[in-house]
Amino acid sequence: MIRLLATAIAAFVAYLFLTAGSGTIILWSESELIIGCILAIIVGIASYRIFCRTGSVRMANPIRLILLPVYAIIPLFIEMARANIDVAIRVITGNVKPGIVRVNTGMKTDLGMLLLANSITLTPGTLSVEIDDATKQLYVHLINVPDELRDKKVVEARELFSFFNIPGWIRRIAE
Amino acid sequence: MNDIFFIAIAVLGLLILFAALRLAIGPTAPDRVVALDTINTLVVGGMILLAVYLGQTIFVDVAIVYALLSFLGTIAISKYIGGEL
Amino acid sequence: MIQTAAMICLGIGILFNTLGVIGILRFPDVYTRLHAETKMTTFGTIFLALGVIIYAGWMLSGTNDSQYLTLAIHTAIAVIALAFTNATGSHAIARAAHRSGQLPDPSVVDRLAEVKSRD
Incomplete structure (x- = not known):
């Protein structure tokens, strides 16, 4: 479960970077945020076994990031x-x-x-x-x-x- | 300012031709892969500059996808040359 | 002023790209050519992108058009992707070249060939 969540959040952040400047909620439009959430969950389900292979979430530590x-x-x-x-x-x-x-x-x-x-x-x-x-x-x-x-x-x-x-x-x- | 971008794109095109020379004469297969990789990098740089020159931001998205796909191509050819495929 | 900075970045980028291409034409074997290719063209493209980002930031402050923000962020993503994939790709090429039996031609020491011949 934690692996799925980490993958989905990483995918969502990547989507946010790619669509920055599209609207008025800070930088993004409503439709981009909703589509981004749905896509991030789909990508997370499809690829969490590859993205977090060992199950360690050491890289989620903000100091390391x-x-x-x-x-x-x-x-x-x-x-x-x-x-x-x-x-x-x-x-x-x-x-x-x-x-x-x-x-x-x-x-x-x-x-x-x-x-x-x-x-x-x-x-x-x-x-x-x-x-x-x-x-x-x-x-x-x-x-x-x-x-x-x-x-x-x-x-x-x-x-x-x-x-x-x-x-x-x-x-x-x-x- | 736009003229400078045009000159930079022209120079990059010329460099791609020179790298293609190595692609043509390279004595062994790995030499050719190196030349191909150089051409890919130069094309990505050229696409970024073209996006500014023509005012089309969509070219940069094409450059991102091109960089990732050319990486896949390089990996596949290298695996083939190394005899792991 | 900002235009000059962007121009200098573009100039450095073109210079390093040129040296990289001269390097792959001049060096004697695959591994030294890979040195020229990986380092010089990656560094040159980073500087080209830096010039574009500076230019986009200047236009953004002048016109306040969100198109230039998109341009700057996407250029940064493209360059990060390029730096990572270039390094990994050159690693793959070097490994493949050594496996296909091509040894570094002028070389003073080769520990990998020693290990392989011992096995």
Whole structure:
């Protein structure tokens, strides 16, 4: 029941975002709100088994929901800008030293792994290639392998980022 | 202001042509998928700019659906190349 | 003033998109091309959308037409969807490329191939 409710509320919020500016009740018209309710319940019944697979509603905690956009705007965006300038210089000079390293993530949940893998792909010269589900380790392709990472068997996730402790942020959001 | 949007759309069209070059010559199948993915991203950006240039907000909804469907296409082709399908 | 900001955002977006396309034409193998594609075009499109959002906000404050509010919100949703799907899609392509037997061509270290050859 709680899974159904969470899915329906998420669908309703998405519908509200898509139809903002249609009327006078704050921003929405009456008909949009009624149709949105009906559609959200239908979508909730159809997809709650996929959307909340484990039954944990940890992500419904408002602090985590506020931290997620803050994380996306401040640390992730700054790391992204740095990574882009780095790769832009490599595009122009053609100076690459690629390689695949093994990274220990320290995450416990699937959502944490998803967020970390996507963050790694969007940030400094790194690209996740394969996930080892049993040990929660990632294989990461680096565009420029530094000398001190080349000889290590397993690298900690913290060592891939330069300014912020991205794995710490993700642990706070998703676990 | 509208002229600038038009110039941006023209440049994006040119970039799509260059990415199509990689789609044509790419030596292996994954190279072609990468080029296709680039083209999809550029098309979404172009659609957003076209919506402003033509004053038709509905184009952005098309861009959202296009982004999600192109993602499905990329996933399906990748699964096929990786031999999991 | 606001127009200039929107123009600068559009310029940065076009610049990064161009560099991304040059990257996929120049880099030597699939994985480095994926680096160029994923990071540069996503970042460029984020900036293009930022320019559009700034422009829409300026028009909204000028004309008070709710069409521009819809434009800004839908653009933001499109870009969020794009950022998520691009990262996941590039992950899928990289995994497929490695499974189909394509190893990173100039490479200094490859732990994944070591693990696979041991199994």
